[in-house]
Amino acid sequence: MKEEILRIPINKEIDVLIARREIKGEAERIGFRWIDQTRIATAVSELTRNIIKHAYKGEVIVNKDDGGLEIICQDEGPGIPDVEQALERGYSTTNSLGIGLIGAKHLMDDFKIESNDSGTKITTYKKLK
Numbered sequence: 001m002k003e004e005i006l007r008i009p010i011n012k013e014i015d016v017l018i019a020r021r022e023i024k025g026e027a028e029r030i031g032f033r034w035i036d037q038t039r040i041a042t043a044v045s046e047l048t049r050n051i052i053k054h055a056y057k058g059e060v061i062v063n064k065d066d067g068g069l070e071i072i073c074q075d076e077g078p079g080i081p082d083v084e085q086a087l088e089r090g091y092s093t094t095n096s097l098g099i100g101l102i103g104a105k106h107l108m109d110d111f112k113i114e115s116n117d118s119g120t121k122i123t124t125y126k127k128l129k
Contacts, residue, residue, distance in 0.1 A: 002070060006062035010075075016048045019060050023071065030064060032128060040069065040126050043104040047073040047122055050100055054078070055120070068109070068128040072121060080115040087113075 006026055008019045024041040032040065044060065051058040055077025063070040087102050105111040110125035 002063040002065050004061060004063050006060075008060045008062075009057070010048050010051045010059055010073075011057045013052060016045055016052060019048050020045045023060070023062055023069075026062060026064070027069060027126075030069065030128060032069075032126070036126060036129070039107040040071070043107040043124060044071060044073070046100040046104040047071075047124075051075045051077075058119075068126050071108075071124045071126075073124075074119065074121040076119040079117045079120055080113065083113050083115055 006022060008022060009015065010019065020041045023044050024037050027037040027040050048058075048060060051073060055075035058073065058075030058077070061072040061074070063072075087105065101113075104122075104124065108124040109127045110123075112123045114121045114123075
């Protein structure tokens with residue numbers, strides 16, 4: 001059974017750092033190894049930066065269950081026009097390296113994107129090993 005343990009609004013750049021710190025702390029308290037804490041925090045950084053860049057505001061919801069952590073990053077921005085293309089290594093709409101979404105996907109055990117013209121919801125999951 002999922003239990004919501006954290007909800008973080010993402011409205012400005014500092015919120016990216018707050019989300020990273022808070023979620024890494026929760027991962028440590030739950031018993032994730034240091035390397036997995038870092039993977040989770042890095043994925044959250046990438047996804048929350050995308051909220052700031054593309055939607056300007058959103059939120060992160062963290063749920064725990066017996067098996068690990070579910071992290072949901074959602075916004076009410078314009079959505080991702082082509083999710084498949086956005087997950088290609090090197091693809092960028094902002095002249096960046098284009099590794100944010102695909103990098104976050106590889107750091108987590110499960111990764112799902114739902115996106116339309118009224119927002120994007122990315123649900124990730126990391127198993128507690």
